[in-house]
Amino acid sequence: MASLPSIGSLYYPRWNNIAWSQPVPGGTVYPQQNDGPFGYPVAGINMQEQGSGLWTGGCGHWYDCATIWKDVNDFTNTNVAIIGCPLCSYVFKIIEPYSAIEDPIAYAIIIP
Numbered sequence: 001m002a003s004l005p006s007i008g009s010l011y012y013p014r015w016n017n018i019a020w021s022q023p024v025p026g027g028t029v030y031p032q033q034n035d036g037p038f039g040y041p042v043a044g045i046n047m048q049e050q051g052s053g054l055w056t057g058g059c060g061h062w063y064d065c066a067t068i069w070k071d072v073n074d075f076t077n078t079n080v081a082i083i084g085c086p087l088c089s090y091v092f093k094i095i096e097p098y099s100a101i102e103d104p105i106a107y108a109i110i111i112p
Contacts, residue, residue, distance in 0.1 A: 004073055004080060005091050008058060011069060011082055015089035022059075029059035029088045059090035070098055
């Protein structure tokens with residue numbers, strides 16, 4: 001029987017076809033987003049990714065909207081919602097049962 005992932009782990013270690021690395025369990029996930037200016041395809045124009053999202057996860061990535069995956073808790077045989085980073089699949093929170101995320105009072109907005 002498989003169990004649910006732990007908070008702070010990678011739900012899919014190869015999410016988005018990238019070999020994510022997490023040297024310390026529950027810590028920063030690599031590769032990280034670019035935190036300095038980098039060249040744009042047009043000469044003389046630089047872009048910067050740092051701080052371009054609303055939220056920053058425990059993984060160190062910033063994003064605008066967390067991803068919600070649906071899975072099954074094999075021990076209780078109930079559906080669960082796994083809230084995670086849309087870039088690397090770092091698990092922020094697990095909500096059980098899955099239908100609880102549809103409650104507008106308890107989860108008007110899901111913030112990791």
